[in-house]
Amino acid sequence: MDGKTPDYELEDRIALTGPDQVRALGNPLRTTILGLLHERAASVTELAGAVGRPKSTVAHHVKVLADAGLLRVVRTRRVRAVEEAFYGRTARLFYVALDGADAGADGARPVDFNDFEVAARESRPAYLEGELWGFLRHARIDEAQKQEFWQRMAALVEEFDALPRRGDVVHGFAVGVYPVADYPQLPPASDDER
Known part of the structure; x- marks a missing residue:
């Protein structure tokens, strides 16, 4: 890489078009994980150490973010007999682009956003x-x-x-x-x- 932050390729912006994507951002631990990944790609082990939470908890939140299309595996490395995944954001900036049907009855963002x-x-x-x-x-x-x-x-x-x-x-x-x-x-x- 050319010294840019983060150390992997990602889109500049992605519109969040589904309520599951917006809900994924509604958890403070998940927004912290996304924030950490602005710096560089990281494994679940590294993320768990940085946030002081169990690996299983962080792995769950990483899965929620990945399932919502906000994270992806950007590289892997072999550690003993296990392939360790390093996760990165899919975009630098996520913005809400919900239409009234997806946003809820009143077309509003979730209260925790x-x-x-x-x-x-x-x-x-x-x-x-x-x-x-x-x-x-x-x-x-x-x-x-x-x-x-x-x-x-x-x-x-x-x-x-x-x-x-x-x-x-x-x-x-x-x-x-x-x-x-x-x-x-x-x-x-x-x-x-x-």
Whole structure:
């Protein structure tokens, strides 16, 4: 490989089109496994050691991810008489593209599909230590502007994912765009003010 992260070939983006794929992402251990595999391919043994969980538990979660098409075996090696599999992600970025029929009666994502809840929980110790960097801005924009801006954020996430791994500290990076129902708004500017 050319030093890129991770050390195997994968798609840039894959749309999650089935509820089983979205549910596979709904478990914190599975999202951690996917996060670890941004760095390099790993065996179940390596993943179990990294997350401090039994191999059987990690093997179950790896199977769920593989069955959902989010992981695949990217290489193998012979260890004694056993073939050891190394797993990698199928894409750098997974995004939800459910239609109303697949998403549930109301067309919504599952309630446990919330990266901001994970980011809030993970970032609390950094906040308490004065090590949390962040910005929050509000802007009145239309749907087209929101979609365009989201594509730019997705590109930035891909750039973050591809950074070479070094140093001793793992850093989180969260981005999002969301509607705010009761945020104050100025009325549109009059023609005289433009």
